[in-house]
Amino acid sequence: MTSRRVVLVTGASRGIGAETARILAARGDHVVLNYREKRSRAAKLAAEFIAAGGSASIAGADLTDAAAAGELVDGVVQEFGRVDVLVLNASGGLEIGAPEDYPMTVNRDAQLRLVRLALPHLPSGGRIVFVTSHQAHFHGRKPVPDAYLPIAASKRAGEDALRDLIPEFISRGIGFTVVSGDMIDGTIIVRLLHRRDPQAVSARTEHGPLPTVEEFAAAVADATTADAEPGHTVYVGGADYLVGH
Numbered sequence: 001m002t003s004r005r006v007v008l009v010t011g012a013s014r015g016i017g018a019e020t021a022r023i024l025a026a027r028g029d030h031v032v033l034n035y036r037e038k039r040s041r042a043a044k045l046a047a048e049f050i051a052a053g054g055s056a057s058i059a060g061a062d063l064t065d066a067a068a069a070g071e072l073v074d075g076v077v078q079e080f081g082r083v084d085v086l087v088l089n090a091s092g093g094l095e096i097g098a099p100e101d102y103p104m105t106v107n108r109d110a111q112l113r114l115v116r117l118a119l120p121h122l123p124s125g126g127r128i129v130f131v132t133s134h135q136a137h138f139h140g141r142k143p144v145p146d147a148y149l150p151i152a153a154s155k156r157a158g159e160d161a162l163r164d165l166i167p168e169f170i171s172r173g174i175g176f177t178v179v180s181g182d183m184i185d186g187t188i189i190v191r192l193l194h195r196r197d198p199q200a201v202s203a204r205t206e207h208g209p210l211p212t213v214e215e216f217a218a219a220v221a222d223a224t225t226a227d228a229e230p231g232h233t234v235y236v237g238g239a240d241y242l243v244g245h
């Protein structure tokens with residue numbers, strides 16, 4: 001048991017999830033770094049956070065595996081008695097060779113299942129933060145590059161499915177915030193997209209520099225504490241998306 005907030009960050013072995021966990025650990029939370037397969041990376045990060053004076057542990061689980069997701073939540077609850085904050089950061093869909101329905105499996109179904117599993121263990125005052133991209137959040141209202149379409153559609157479906165739970169979140173006293181970002185500078189997904197569709201990435205950089213991982217992660221970390229209406233969306237970068245919004 002710990003008196004620190006217990007924050008489970010999914011997909012925290014790299015990228016935005018890792019940076020979010022770093023910020024929250026530095027702010028005094030106990031962070032549980034979930035990873036799918038990059039155990040040694042997650043372990044190295046946790047060791048770094050602890051060496052810097054923070055508190056952290058790691059928990060592997062492929063969130064598309066129902067049993068593994070259940071074990072993830074059970075493990076955190078067994079050790080800490082609760083999950084104060086759930087940061088839904090893990091995402092996928094551009095993996096080579098993945099089945100056609102994989103984006104929906106990981107970005108909608110696995111998110112919803114994890115929330116349902118964690119919900120009984122979130123105390124009143126707890127918080128769920130869903131991390132998404134402008135291309136997904138504005139899907140249906142703004143054009144999306146073809147290569148990103150399955151991710152945009154599935155992440156938007158995941159966001160909608162979670163928004164449908166807002167009445168339940170409210171009745172349990174749990175906050176729910178969506179953090180949406182423009183393409184984030186230097187990330188793997190943007191490098192992949194650039195390889196498949198260079199035009200899609202240059203079209204974004206025409207509007208100015210892309211937000212950095214640090215900027216986006218700070219917004220995600222802030223969303224775990226900031227006062228907000230349930231379902232509030234925080235936007236990071238991409239001012240052109242927000243015109244007329």
Ligand SMILES: NC(=O)c1ccc[n+]([C@@H]2O[C@H](COP(=O)([O-])OP(=O)(O)OC[C@H]3O[C@@H](n4cnc5c(N)ncnc54)[C@H](OP(=O)(O)O)[C@@H]3O)[C@@H](O)[C@H]2O)c1
Pocket residue numbers: 010011012013014015016017034035036037038039061062063064088089090091092106131132133134155180181182183184185187188189190
């Ligand atoms: N990159 C961008 O430009 C950008 C822009 C706006 C919003 N976002 C959002 O920010 C979030 C993080 O993006 P990122 O670019 O940092 O991602 P990333 O570098 O691709 O990292 C994805 C993370 O998710 C984990 N993961 C993937 N599939 C998983 C599964 N089935 N079960 C458990 N974990 C899984 C990975 O774990 P392993 O490495 O262990 O497999 C990894 O830690 C996503 O929600 C994304 O939509 C990203």
